[in-house]
Amino acid sequence: MKVTCPHCQVNLDVKKIPVTIPQGIHIQRQCTSCQAWFRLKPLQNKLKIVGIVLLLMTSLCNFMVTDSNTYLLLSAxxxxxxxxxxIITFYGQQEKIPAPPKS
Ligand SMILES: [Zn+2]
Known part of the structure; x- marks a missing residue:
């Protein structure tokens, strides 16, 4: 997966970024080209998590549902x-963030 550094606009392979810091639900990454820090925009990050949770919840509920209409609604x-x-994983926008404090 590729992300574009919001500082220097270089395309980066996420798997090749050695320095990442999880902060709550956000993952902060350091650009391998300009050493600046960035992360996925907070709203998009939340929507992404909501989407994944939605899939998990509806999948779980489908085990207990016998009505085919409800089953279809949950699947959809x-x-x-x-x-x-x-969509957010592949086309989400990154935002600039200050460098995290060194610990
Ligand atoms: Zn950069």
């Missing part, structure tokens, strides 16, 4: 959730 909702998460 889960699909929308994971679609949202995937």
């Amino acid at each position: 909702t889960g699909f929308v959730g994971i679609l949202m998460a995937l």
Whole structure:
């Protein structure tokens, strides 16, 4: 997966970024090109997590549902959730953040 550094606009392979710091639900990354820090925009990060949780919840509920209409509704909702998460994963925008304090 590629992300674009908001500082120097260089495309980076996420797997090749050696320095990442998890902070709550956010993951802060350091650009390998300009050494500046960035992360996924907070709203998009939250939507991504909501999408994944939506898929998990609807999948779990589908085990207990016997009504086919409810089953379809839950499946569709889960699909929308994971679609949202995937779109943000691939097309989400990064934002600049200050360097985290050294510990
Ligand atoms: Zn950069």
